[in-house]
Amino acid sequence: MPLLSVRDLQVDFTTRNGRVTAVNRIGFDVEAGKITAIIGESGSGKSVACYSLLGLLPVPPASIESGSALFDGRDLLQLSERELRQIRGRDIAMIFQDPMTCLNPYMTVGNQLMEPLLYHRKVTRQQARERALELLAEVGLRDPESTIDQYPHQFSGGMRQRVMIAMALINEPKLLIADEPTTALDVTIQAQILGLIAELQRKRDIGVIFISHDLSVVADIADEIVVMEKGHVVERGDRQAIFEAAEHPYTQKLLAAIPAGSKAPVEVPRDDLIQVRNLCTWFSQGRGAEPLRAVDDVSFTVQRGEVLGLVGESGSGKSTIGRSLLRLVPVTRGEVLFDGTDVTRLQGAALKQMRRRMQMIFQDPYASLNPRMSVYDTLAEPLLLHGIESRKTVEQGVLRLMDDVGLARAFVRKYPHEFSGGQRQRIAIGRALATRPEFVVADEPVSALDVTIQAQILELMLALGREYGLTMLFVSHDLAVVRHIADRILVLYKGRVVEQGTGDALFNSPREEYTRQLLQAIPGRGLL
């Protein structure tokens, strides 16, 4: 008998625009001693389904319309709030996506850790504290004795997620629900946390539900996989069945969206469009403090027509390099030669002229568009500013851009909040291309998007790159994505370039230890 057996579960939400069915009569099983992954894109209902089992959804607006969820012989959906509370945190525990916000900033880590134990079991504070120390050591925190009385802000993201895991396991639950536990973390940290969860699960032989939007993340750890789309379960099966013989078209689409392979290198020698020499961008950290060396003595070239990938974890300075090239942050030292002109010294009209030739596509399509301007205004602004179109012809120019980025012309007078993330990113691409630039910096342009959308946007960028004859600097934390799109790759670590080469060269024979670590951390390496 499975540990948890969900049948016919339906959850509705009452919204401003009427009733929406978020979870539509789904069913799945979770076996004890196995990891069951629930995969789906944002809005697929994967989290809602799990939260509804534990009574963690606000009612209203949510309402559970039908279903059963047998756990340990009892139907969770029929239990009173009091009975559910006895199960929450004792028999079923949870960890969440963002470890930065999930711990109470006003309480010490130790007190939060001990809380489930003190509440659910008859133990003294002393016993609870000892148990907490044991667990902190088990999840890999150095020196638990001194860290237990610290506050969450004194921990890094990865460490906080370890604390969350310890907190979930302190009552030895039978079932652990992990909701995107690694999405907010860097790749190398993600690999560590995934390993930790798998290890603890094996050791305790408990059931785990692992919720994720990313199939590749669960490729190494999941035993069973449940695929959800728009509130429905579209496919269920063991890992092998899903990865090797997926039947449902949506699952196939998800698999196809995992970036794989590397771009064929172009052998034709090309001239350098951009030469970066000894670039330093430092940020002041207040009087007396050492400046933060975000970019520290970096040199490289970008050839005309190529896509150069820039890879690194958060804090590696990869975004700052892109912004330095475009003069969005002040450069401390060094030069950036664009077609022979030093960009770092340009002023006034010359700078404006240069800005026309280099543009940027940003990470967050929700923040990169002015919410008060319609698509028309957003796209018309650069066209008019640089005199690319006149007042008379601007309308046709805007409509052509809409066509180029694959947006229906009928949407031209709509506002950013009326679009999905992928559509917004198309608008942002359109704005960047409006000035007919020669060079574009793309700063994590797909990392805020769902996987299937990610693939579409990448294809669009490649196609437009060819059409417009663009040179591109593609900044990303995701090695697989970069390998897919870039001709050459630069690996950054703490503001310095540690290695560079073609995708294949880096993947097959990395020279530096850090590059090797990065490669090993890529989730689902076997799929590539």
Added chain:
Amino acid sequence: MWRFVVGRLLQAIPVILAVITVTFFLVRVAPGGPFDSEKAVIPEVKAALEAQYRLDLPLGQQYLAYLGDLAQGDLGPSFKYPGRSVNELIAAGLPVTAELGAYALLVAVVLGGLAGVVASLKPNSAQDYIPMSVAMIGICMPTFLLGPLLVLLFGIHLEWLPVAGWGDIPGDKILPSLTLGAAYAAYIARLSRAGMLEVMSQDYIRTARAKGLPEWQVVTRHALRGGLIPVVAFLGPAFAGLLAGSFVVETIFQIPGLGRFYVQAAFNRDYTMILGTTVFLSTLIVLFNLLSDILAAWLNPRLRAQYGEA
């Protein structure tokens, strides 16, 4: 943390000095000397008076002499009550005003905080609407209107409570305290409701619920502290407002406190009294602001650490 406290104290000094300076010169440049209104004062008497109050010295020297007196805690003599010093008047009025203010603050924090927290637990229900509507009335009903209305209703119409005085008849402290505290209770209710709603939507509240804690523990252990920090930060400004409000309340209820002395001094053009009281009250307000700032920072471990290092 101590560095932060000391740092803030040091920052308060120029503020207090500025208050003293501005007040001093404002009062001195006021049109019409303090003895001009008295009819036909004999020139010799006037000169003697002016000498007594150091008005015959150049302005700069007057200022320095005043600062010197202040440094020794001497606020100078009163113009209107010959023979009495400003210190004595303040000493007489302060205990009354302090007691009134303390009760009003108690009313504001207890009633307001409770109403706000209760309202936040069930937003958009009767439990929210009723206290928040009362709070809205409290915000829109100025002290000087609420006071007379309360007197009219409970004092004159129902004859339940005395209409004036302080400590003379049992129960005469109730109406003034309520009147003075009401508006701030209303503000605190709104602040604490907003603060609690903000905190209750945080991810860590979901974590607390996922641990299986009962809702009241989620609120008291996890939400209250963060939710009430804005209220603590508001206590400084509230204190300043209460002092100003005491001018009105003490006038309405004929309470012999600092506020009423101040208003009387203003009408009598008792310049040394105005100057002395302003300096005294301002210093008090600056210090109280400081206190509520420090308290709010201390409640937040993150800020505590930041200030500890800085």
Added chain:
Amino acid sequence: MTAVNLTSVAQAEQGTSLWKDAWRRLRKNRLALFGLAVLTAFILIALLTPWLAPYAYDAQNLDLGASPPSAEHWLGTDIFGRDLLTQIMYGGRISLAVGFVATAVALVIGVTWGAVAGYVGGRVDAVMMRLVDILYALPFMIFIVLLMVVFGRNLLLLFLAIGAVEWLTMARIMRGQVQSLRQQEFVEAAVSLGLSPATIVRRHLVPNALGPIIVYTTLTIPSVMLLEAFLSFLGLGVQPPATSWGLLISYGAETMEEYPWLLIFPGAALTLTLFALNFLGDGLRDALDVRGSGD
């Protein structure tokens, strides 16, 4: 929505701007609409008072004295036999004028100050905001009382003094807005397009900072009106023969035992206006989705 291949933008379907969206939300908020209606009515009455008032401003009827509401005097008369409705209408002109003018003063100074500090940043910002911090710590209520005592009850001075207090919060809000907007990627995008700073401020910063400013302005007016009424009540604000609601309430409070209507009607006028402004402000805050700041 079908993707017809349009040839002109005019044919495209009109989107819903955030302003339109906010207006739609505001229209559903009955209390806010009530506030807007009351406010509009009071402003109109105040503007037209010289023509609408039933009696002359200074018309006395000492024989009549204080009389309760009647057919001739809807809201009764004061001890000099002056029509209370007329008094309230004229008093409202002053009270509203103080509220709006002083808020306008605060708005102009505060927004400019905050925008400059937030946009220029660096040392200029540090100095400008340090000054605001220092002024913030000053006990202004007491200072205004002092000013009124020293310089006599001068209406212009009152405007300036109140405006000078209220701009501080406005400056802080505006600076916070500009600072957080500056870091938004759409502003970076505007910079990389090559727009001039002036255009960036005008097209990208101001429209996005406007929401909180509107909300806070609406909520500043009632607090300014309260301040004026407070001073007038103490006898330190508007002085006779001019009148304001605060002054009328002060007179009413003196004689409330015998003539309660002299307290109740001016009090009602002031309270109703404050209600209207606060409801409108709260409604705007919800409609424009401004996170709780100030308050």
